[in-house]
Amino acid sequence: MQIIFGVDTYISIVLRGSDHTYHPEKTEKMAKVKILDKEFETSIPEAEILKAIDGVAAKINSELSDKNPLFVCVLNGAFMFAADLMKRVTIPCQISFVKVASYSGTSTTGSVKQLIGFNEDVKGRTVVLIEDIVDTGITIEGLVRQVEEMGASEVKVATMLFKPASCKASVKPSYVGMDIPNAFIVGYGLDYDGYGRNLRDIYKLAE
Ligand code: IMP
Numbered sequence: 001m002q003i004i005f006g007v008d009t010y011i012s013i014v015l016r017g018s019d020h021t022y023h024p025e026k027t028e029k030m031a032k033v034k035i036l037d038k039e040f041e042t043s044i045p046e047a048e049i050l051k052a053i054d055g056v057a058a059k060i061n062s063e064l065s066d067k068n069p070l071f072v073c074v075l076n077g078a079f080m081f082a083a084d085l086m087k088r089v090t091i092p093c094q095i096s097f098v099k100v101a102s103y104s105g106t107s108t109t110g111s112v113k114q115l116i117g118f119n120e121d122v123k124g125r126t127v128v129l130i131e132d133i134v135d136t137g138i139t140i141e142g143l144v145r146q147v148e149e150m151g152a153s154e155v156k157v158a159t160m161l162f163k164p165a166s167c168k169a170s171v172k173p174s175y176v177g178m179d180i181p182n183a184f185i186v187g188y189g190l191d192y193d194g195y196g197r198n199l200r201d202i203y204k205l206a207e
Protein backbone atom coordinates (compact mmCIF):
# COMPACT_ATOMS: atom_id res chain seq x y z
CA MET A 1 0.00 0.00 0.00
CA GLN A 2 1.16 3.52 -0.64
CA ILE A 3 0.63 6.52 1.60
CA ILE A 4 0.93 9.91 -0.01
CA PHE A 5 2.01 12.93 1.99
CA GLY A 6 0.86 16.31 0.74
CA VAL A 7 -0.98 17.37 -2.36
CA ASP A 8 2.02 17.14 -4.64
CA THR A 9 2.99 13.51 -3.98
CA TYR A 10 6.55 14.23 -2.94
CA ILE A 11 6.89 11.28 -0.60
CA SER A 12 5.15 7.95 -0.77
CA ILE A 13 5.67 5.32 1.86
CA VAL A 14 5.32 1.58 1.45
CA LEU A 15 4.00 0.01 4.63
CA ARG A 16 3.96 -3.65 5.53
CA GLY A 17 0.49 -5.02 6.19
CA SER A 18 -2.90 -4.24 4.75
CA ASP A 19 -4.16 -1.35 6.89
CA HIS A 20 -5.24 1.53 4.66
CA THR A 21 -5.15 4.23 7.33
CA TYR A 22 -2.05 6.27 8.11
CA HIS A 23 -0.89 5.57 11.67
CA PRO A 24 2.13 7.68 12.68
CA GLU A 25 2.81 5.27 15.57
CA LYS A 26 3.42 2.50 13.04
CA THR A 27 6.18 4.33 11.20
CA GLU A 28 8.81 1.94 12.58
CA LYS A 29 7.28 -0.73 10.35
CA MET A 30 8.08 1.23 7.22
CA ALA A 31 10.35 -0.80 5.03
CA LYS A 32 10.74 1.48 2.04
CA VAL A 33 10.23 5.13 1.32
CA LYS A 34 10.21 6.93 -2.01
CA ILE A 35 11.46 10.51 -1.97
CA LEU A 36 11.27 12.38 -5.26
CA ASP A 37 12.97 10.08 -7.80
CA LYS A 38 14.75 7.74 -5.37
CA GLU A 39 13.75 4.72 -3.30
CA PHE A 40 15.23 4.26 0.17
CA GLU A 41 15.09 1.37 2.62
CA THR A 42 15.37 1.27 6.40
CA SER A 43 18.97 1.32 7.59
CA ILE A 44 18.93 2.37 11.26
CA PRO A 45 15.60 2.04 13.10
CA GLU A 46 14.54 4.72 15.58
CA ALA A 47 15.07 2.44 18.59
CA GLU A 48 18.74 1.97 17.66
CA ILE A 49 19.18 5.70 17.13
CA LEU A 50 17.75 6.46 20.57
CA LYS A 51 19.95 3.81 22.21
CA ALA A 52 23.02 5.42 20.64
CA ILE A 53 21.90 8.83 21.90
CA ASP A 54 21.56 7.43 25.44
CA GLY A 55 25.28 6.58 25.21
CA VAL A 56 26.26 10.02 23.87
CA ALA A 57 24.25 11.75 26.61
CA ALA A 58 25.77 9.58 29.36
CA LYS A 59 29.29 10.48 28.19
CA ILE A 60 28.45 14.19 28.03
CA ASN A 61 26.79 14.09 31.46
CA SER A 62 29.86 12.53 33.03
CA GLU A 63 32.55 14.53 31.17
CA LEU A 64 31.03 18.02 31.14
CA SER A 65 29.15 18.14 34.45
CA ASP A 66 31.21 21.05 35.83
CA LYS A 67 31.73 22.90 32.51
CA ASN A 68 28.42 24.77 32.09
CA PRO A 69 28.52 23.95 28.34
CA LEU A 70 26.83 25.92 25.59
CA PHE A 71 25.34 23.47 23.09
CA VAL A 72 24.99 24.83 19.56
CA CYS A 73 22.71 22.91 17.22
CA VAL A 74 23.79 23.21 13.59
CA LEU A 75 20.66 23.69 11.49
CA ASN A 76 18.98 22.33 9.53
CA GLY A 77 19.94 18.70 9.81
CA ALA A 78 20.73 18.43 13.52
CA PHE A 79 17.36 19.61 14.84
CA MET A 80 16.02 16.14 15.61
CA PHE A 81 19.22 14.77 17.14
CA ALA A 82 19.64 17.95 19.21
CA ALA A 83 16.10 17.61 20.60
CA ASP A 84 16.52 13.94 21.57
CA LEU A 85 20.02 14.53 22.94
CA MET A 86 19.09 17.55 25.03
CA LYS A 87 16.19 15.64 26.64
CA ARG A 88 18.84 13.26 28.00
CA VAL A 89 21.43 15.83 29.08
CA THR A 90 20.89 16.45 32.78
CA ILE A 91 23.79 18.82 33.62
CA PRO A 92 23.46 22.63 33.78
CA CYS A 93 23.79 23.92 30.20
CA GLN A 94 22.46 26.29 27.58
CA ILE A 95 21.41 25.57 24.01
CA SER A 96 21.46 27.78 20.94
CA PHE A 97 21.30 27.42 17.17
CA VAL A 98 23.27 28.36 14.09
CA LYS A 99 22.47 27.79 10.46
CA VAL A 100 25.22 27.25 7.92
CA ALA A 101 25.83 26.28 4.32
CA SER A 102 29.17 24.74 3.45
CA TYR A 103 31.16 25.17 0.30
CA SER A 104 33.39 22.33 -0.82
CA GLY A 105 35.76 24.23 -3.08
CA THR A 106 39.24 23.19 -4.10
CA SER A 107 40.64 24.08 -0.69
CA THR A 108 40.97 21.15 1.70
CA THR A 109 39.89 23.30 4.66
CA GLY A 110 36.80 24.71 2.94
CA SER A 111 34.71 27.60 4.19
CA VAL A 112 31.32 27.88 5.85
CA LYS A 113 28.71 30.49 4.99
CA GLN A 114 26.66 31.47 7.99
CA LEU A 115 22.92 31.97 7.39
CA ILE A 116 22.00 32.44 11.07
CA GLY A 117 24.87 33.31 13.39
CA PHE A 118 25.84 33.07 17.04
CA ASN A 119 23.91 35.24 19.52
CA GLU A 120 25.79 34.17 22.62
CA ASP A 121 29.13 35.34 23.91
CA VAL A 122 31.24 32.19 23.78
CA LYS A 123 34.36 33.73 25.38
CA GLY A 124 35.86 31.34 27.93
CA ARG A 125 33.08 28.78 27.45
CA THR A 126 32.96 25.11 26.64
CA VAL A 127 31.00 24.93 23.39
CA VAL A 128 29.56 21.67 22.06
CA LEU A 129 28.53 21.83 18.40
CA ILE A 130 25.68 19.42 17.65
CA GLU A 131 25.72 17.97 14.12
CA ASP A 132 23.53 15.41 12.36
CA ILE A 133 26.43 13.93 10.43
CA VAL A 134 30.12 14.56 9.89
CA ASP A 135 30.90 13.52 6.33
CA THR A 136 33.92 15.29 4.77
CA GLY A 137 34.22 17.34 7.96
CA ILE A 138 34.36 20.65 6.06
CA THR A 139 31.31 22.12 7.80
CA ILE A 140 32.37 21.20 11.30
CA GLU A 141 35.98 22.24 10.79
CA GLY A 142 34.88 25.71 9.65
CA LEU A 143 32.54 26.08 12.62
CA VAL A 144 35.07 24.84 15.18
CA ARG A 145 37.64 27.36 13.88
CA GLN A 146 35.08 30.15 14.06
CA VAL A 147 34.08 29.38 17.65
CA GLU A 148 37.75 29.13 18.65
CA GLU A 149 38.40 32.54 17.08
CA MET A 150 35.46 33.92 19.06
CA GLY A 151 37.34 32.97 22.23
CA ALA A 152 35.76 29.74 23.44
CA SER A 153 38.00 27.91 25.92
CA GLU A 154 37.22 24.54 24.31
CA VAL A 155 35.11 23.39 21.37
CA LYS A 156 33.74 19.87 21.12
CA VAL A 157 31.60 18.20 18.49
CA ALA A 158 28.70 15.84 19.14
CA THR A 159 27.42 14.13 16.02
CA MET A 160 24.72 11.51 15.60
CA LEU A 161 26.53 9.96 12.62
CA PHE A 162 30.15 9.88 11.50
CA LYS A 163 31.56 8.69 8.17
CA PRO A 164 35.19 8.02 9.21
CA ALA A 165 36.27 6.93 5.71
CA SER A 166 35.06 10.20 4.23
CA CYS A 167 36.29 12.63 6.90
CA LYS A 168 39.32 14.66 5.81
CA ALA A 169 39.14 17.28 8.54
CA SER A 170 41.73 17.57 11.28
CA VAL A 171 38.87 18.12 13.73
CA LYS A 172 37.32 14.85 14.91
CA PRO A 173 34.04 14.59 16.85
CA SER A 174 34.33 13.88 20.59
CA TYR A 175 30.86 12.38 20.87
CA VAL A 176 29.59 10.05 18.14
CA GLY A 177 26.28 8.19 18.05
CA MET A 178 27.33 5.78 15.31
CA ASP A 179 30.05 5.29 12.71
CA ILE A 180 28.55 4.55 9.28
CA PRO A 181 29.93 3.66 5.84
CA ASN A 182 30.09 6.14 2.94
CA ALA A 183 26.53 5.77 1.70
CA PHE A 184 23.89 8.44 1.19
CA ILE A 185 21.21 8.37 3.86
CA VAL A 186 18.05 10.29 4.77
CA GLY A 187 15.71 10.62 7.73
CA TYR A 188 16.05 11.68 11.33
CA GLY A 189 16.85 15.25 10.26
CA LEU A 190 18.86 14.35 7.16
CA ASP A 191 17.38 15.27 3.80
CA TYR A 192 17.37 14.45 0.15
CA ASP A 193 16.75 17.75 -1.64
CA GLY A 194 14.99 19.13 1.43
CA TYR A 195 12.69 16.12 1.88
CA GLY A 196 12.78 13.23 4.32
CA ARG A 197 13.94 15.14 7.40
CA ASN A 198 10.75 14.20 9.27
CA LEU A 199 11.28 10.43 8.99
CA ARG A 200 11.83 8.80 12.38
CA ASP A 201 14.20 6.11 11.13
CA ILE A 202 17.33 6.47 8.98
CA TYR A 203 17.14 5.15 5.42
CA LYS A 204 19.75 4.29 2.81
CA LEU A 205 19.40 4.19 -0.97
CA ALA A 206 17.67 0.97 -1.97
CA GLU A 207 19.77 -1.40 -4.04
P1 IMP B 1 30.41 17.66 5.63
O1 IMP B 1 30.81 16.99 4.33
O2 IMP B 1 30.99 16.95 6.81
O3 IMP B 1 30.76 19.13 5.60
O4 IMP B 1 28.84 17.53 5.75
C1 IMP B 1 28.04 18.62 5.45
C2 IMP B 1 26.58 18.33 5.58
O5 IMP B 1 26.20 17.51 4.50
C3 IMP B 1 26.11 17.58 6.81
O6 IMP B 1 25.94 18.40 7.93
C4 IMP B 1 24.78 17.08 6.32
O7 IMP B 1 23.79 18.07 6.49
C5 IMP B 1 25.05 16.81 4.85
N1 IMP B 1 25.27 15.37 4.60
C6 IMP B 1 26.42 14.67 4.66
N2 IMP B 1 26.22 13.37 4.37
C7 IMP B 1 24.87 13.25 4.15
C8 IMP B 1 24.02 12.12 3.81
O8 IMP B 1 24.43 10.95 3.67
N3 IMP B 1 22.68 12.41 3.66
C9 IMP B 1 22.17 13.67 3.81
N4 IMP B 1 22.94 14.73 4.12
C10 IMP B 1 24.28 14.53 4.30
Ligand code: MG
Pocket residue numbers: 074075076077078131132133
Ligand atom coordinates in the same frame (compact mmCIF):
# COMPACT_ATOMS: atom_id res chain seq x y z
MG1 MG C 1 24.06 19.30 8.75
